[in-house]
Amino acid sequence: xxxxxxxxxxxxxxxxxxxxxxxxxxxxxxxxxxxxxxxxxxxxxxxxxxxxxxxxxxxxxxxxxxxxxxxxxxxxxxxxxxxxxxxxxxxxxxxxxxxxxxxxxxxxxxxxxxxxxxxxxxxxxxxxxxxxxxxxxxxxxxxxxxxxxxxxxxxxxxxxxxxxxxxxxxxxxxxxxxxxxxxxxxxxxxxxxxxxxxxxxxxxxxxxxxxxxxxxxxxxxxxxxxxxxxxxxxxxxxxxxxxxxxxxxxxxxxxxxxxxxxxxxxxxxxxxxxxxxxxxxxxxxxxxxxxxxxxxxxxxxxxxxxxxxxxxxxxxxxxxxxxxxxxxxxxxxxxxxxxxxxxxxxxxxxxxxxxxxxxxxx
Numbered sequence: 190x191x192x193x194x195x196x197x198x199x200x201x202x203x204x205x206x207x208x209x210x211x212x213x214x215x216x217x218x219x220x221x222x223x224x225x226x227x228x229x230x231x232x233x234x235x236x237x238x239x240x241x242x243x244x245x246x247x248x249x250x251x252x253x254x255x256x257x258x259x260x261x262x263x264x265x266x267x268x269x270x271x272x273x274x275x276x277x278x279x280x281x282x283x284x285x286x287x288x289x290x291x292x293x294x295x296x297x298x299x300x301x302x303x304x305x306x307x308x309x310x311x312x313x314x315x316x317x318x319x320x321x322x323x324x325x326x327x328x329x330x331x332x333x334x335x336x337x338x339x340x341x342x343x344x345x346x347x348x349x350x351x352x353x354x355x356x357x358x359x360x361x362x363x364x365x366x367x368x369x370x371x372x373x374x375x376x377x378x379x380x381x382x383x384x385x386x387x388x389x390x391x392x393x394x395x396x397x398x399x400x401x402x403x404x405x406x407x408x409x410x411x412x413x414x415x416x417x418x419x420x421x422x423x424x425x426x427x428x429x430x431x432x433x434x435x436x437x438x439x440x441x442x443x444x445x446x447x448x449x450x451x452x453x454x455x456x457x458x459x460x461x462x463x464x465x466x467x468x469x470x471x472x473x474x475x476x477x478x479x480x481x482x483x484x485x486x487x488x489x490x491x492x493x494x495x496x497x498x499x500x501x502x503x504x505x506x507x508x509x510x511x512x513x514x515x516x517x518x519x520x521x522x523x524x525x526x527x528x529x530x531x532x533x534x535x536x537x538x539x540x541x542x543x544x545x546x547x548x549x550x551x
Contacts, residue, residue, distance in 0.1 A: 240324075240365060246336075247371040250344050250406070254336035256294070262325045273325040277318030280327055291331065297358055298333060304351040307335045343376060343407040350402050357401040362394035370404055380405035489523055490532060494546065497533070503545035506535075 245257040264270045283291075295311045302309040314331040337344040350359045362368055370390040372378055381404045383390050390404055484492050496512055497504055504512075510520045524544060527533045536543040 242366045243369060244362075244367070245369045245371070246346075248337050248344070248346060248373060248406075250337070250373055250376065250408075252335055252337055252339070254333045254346075254349075255330065256333055257328060257330045260327045262327075264320070264323050264325050270320055270323075270325070273318075274320055277320070277325070277327070280318050281316045283314075283316060291329070294331065294333070300352045300358060301349045302335075304353045304355075305348040307348070309336070309349070310334045340405070340407075343379070343405065345380075345403065345405045346370065347401055347403040355401075357398065359398060359402055361397045362392065364395045366394035368392040368394075372406065375409055376406045377409050378404060379407045490527055493523065493527065493544075494532065497544065497546050503543060506542040506544055509544060 240263045241259075241261040243257075243259045243261075245259070246254050247257075248254040262273065264273055291311060291314050298309040298311050310333075312332045312334060314329065317328040317330075319326050319328075333349070336349045337346055338348050350357050352358050368391070369386075372388045372390070377388070378385060378390060381390050382400075383392050383404075385391070484495065487495060492513065493509060496509060500508075506520065506524065509524075510517055513520065515523075524533060524535060524542070528535045531547060534545050534547055536545070
């Protein structure tokens with residue numbers, strides 16, 4: 190059997206109690222050139238010496254984790270590449286256990302399940318091998334069930350790397366090896382002894398784990414406040430506020446109402462009110478509504494007169510519509526009737542009407 194397995198198993202230096210086949214990867218004597226697999230006549234292929242080995246873990250907050258183990262080899266000749274392709278076919282078919290093998294990880298899941306009392310399993314495996322230029326890659330992917338542990342606000346990775354007696358099967362990674370633990374969307378790392386790369390935990394070898402690998406995650410409540418462009422947000426809100434205030438003010442004092450363009454478009458200009466020398470009597474004053482009278486007790490005409498009196502004797506028609514809450518059509522018809530009766534005067538200003546009391550000389 191090709192000795193491609195040995196460098197991979199060095200990725201996981203196991204403590205006592207793991208199967209002897211695994212310990213062999215750490216304890217066997219260094220190999221000589223004569224016992225290496227000869228994949229080419231000259232020089233001998235060193236397919237058992239990967240350039241890079243990566244262990245990638247993508248945890249699911251619901252409990253499982255998807256693993257991908259990539260073992261990358263440098264192939265220096267055409268014969269090396271041809272030999273690797275032949276081996277890759279057997280690897281993809283599952284006919285060999287060299288390289289990253291499922292039996293190895295099934296053993297780890299059994300150990301972790303016994304330590305935690307949770308049933309764990311290795312499911313949905315997929316093997317893939319590629320050759321590109323001078324590089325050959327073996328990839329093994331699978332789902333490790335019950336890999337993460339729920340917490341009140343998220344989840345944690347720890348128990349799945351334990352063995353009975355609170356020991357860990359993941360005690361070190363070697364040179365040219367790396368461990369990457371992805372951070373799920375809408376989660377953030379809140380506790381880890383390792384550095385982050387784009388939000389994911391990355392451990393570069395060589396590294397000795399003094400304590401079991403522990404990574405805690407919490408669900409984020411929204412975007413990171415530090416990533417929000419606050420000056421732009423505040424400036425935009427101020428701009429909308431200024432525009433909204435201007436539009437509101439103009440709609441109250443300047444903009445015409447719908448009734449102005451229809452009901453009063455053909456109305457004749459108001460006739461000048463002849464001046465009289467008749468002094469105002471007390472009886473005439475009594476005819477004006479009191480300023481503190483309840484508007485609900487007044488007729489429609491009296492209410493308009495009351496509004497005009499409270500606003501200096503003149504108001505724009507649109508303002509009367511707003512103050513009374515009546516429809517444009519009702520106000521327009523009422524003002525036309527009052528103008529015909531001489532109770533008010535209507536003066537056309539552009540596209541709107543200015544309403545005034547007949548005795549207002551300002």
